[in-house]
Amino acid sequence: xxxxxxxxxxxxxxxxxxxxxxxxxxxxxxxxxxxxxxxxxxxxxxxxxxxxxxxxxxxxxxxxx
Numbered sequence: 610x611x612x613x614x615x616x617x618x619x620x621x622x623x624x625x626x627x628x629x630x631x632x633x634x635x636x637x638x639x640x641x642x643x644x645x646x647x648x649x650x651x652x653x654x655x656x657x658x659x660x661x662x663x664x665x666x667x668x669x670x671x672x673x674x
Contacts, residue, residue, distance in 0.1 A: 613633040616634075
């Protein structure tokens, strides 16, 4: 799970003056969903390449697809 404090900090860095706890929680949830999709695609790409190790290139490729 993505902690709420870093999620709130990201929203603040994006320009928000204040971030409610519920907004930070919702943002953290969406970040985790997006990250899991990329992680799953990265593992699939590594397996397709005949590797057990996920590399940075797998993650970059997963993000583009």
